[in-house]
Amino acid sequence: ADILVLNGPNLNLLGTREPTTYGSATLADVEALCREAAEAHGFSADCRQSNHEGVLVDWIHDAGAGFARGEVAGIVLNAGAYTHTSVALHDAIKGVGVPTVEVHISNVHAREPFRHHSYLSPAATGIVVGFGIAGYRLAIDGLAAKALADGR
Numbered sequence: 520a521d522i523l524v525l526n527g528p529n530l531n532l533l534g535t536r537e538p539t540t541y542g543s544a545t546l547a548d549v550e551a552l553c554r555e556a557a558e559a560h561g562f563s564a565d566c567r568q569s570n571h572e573g574v575l576v577d578w579i580h581d582a583g584a585g586f587a588r589g590e591v592a593g594i595v596l597n598a599g600a601y602t603h604t605s606v607a608l609h610d611a612i613k614g615v616g617v618p619t620v621e622v623h624i625s626n627v628h629a630r631e632p633f634r635h636h637s638y639l640s641p642a643a644t645g646i647v648v649g650f651g652i653a654g655y656r657l658a659i660d661g662l663a664a665k666a667l668a669d670g671r
């Protein structure tokens with residue numbers, strides 16, 4: 520099965536964007552790490568990035584269809600700033616019922632107050648924040664453990 524790894528707005532700029540906050544790894548590095556982490560559990564990673572909220576909603580719906588067919592095990596979602604604004608992404612996660620891990624590279628709770636609230640957390644299976652890009656691996660490990668526990 521696939522693990523869908525969705526990165527939202529501005530994450531295409533990883534590596535050059537605020538490196539003291541987000542590190543020097545690029546999005547390509549993150550996606551390679553995700554493929555490796557997924558393969559270690561016998562999954563494959565389908566990695567996508569968009570700056571557009573509705574595109575992310577569409578991809579969550581795709582994951583829902585894949586999950587229903589037994590082809591998708593879960594979603595790893597770093598929605599970037601949409602985390603803090605998007606009721607649509609909250610509704611999409613709830614609407615498809617696919618196990619979803621919310622990831623943030625930085626510890627959002629140690630940053631500006633506007634980053635402390637997430638619309639996604641109440642809809643997520645779990646949350647990984649503050650471990651840098653290693654958080655994507657932790658999220659994939661968590662989804663693999665959940666798929667095993669759920670017999671999927």
Ligand code: DQA
Pocket residue numbers: 528529530597598599600601602622623624625626627634
């Ligand atoms: C982020 C944290 C968000 O607050 C921010 O808007 C991002 C990246 C992170 O990975 O730490 O774009 O999701």
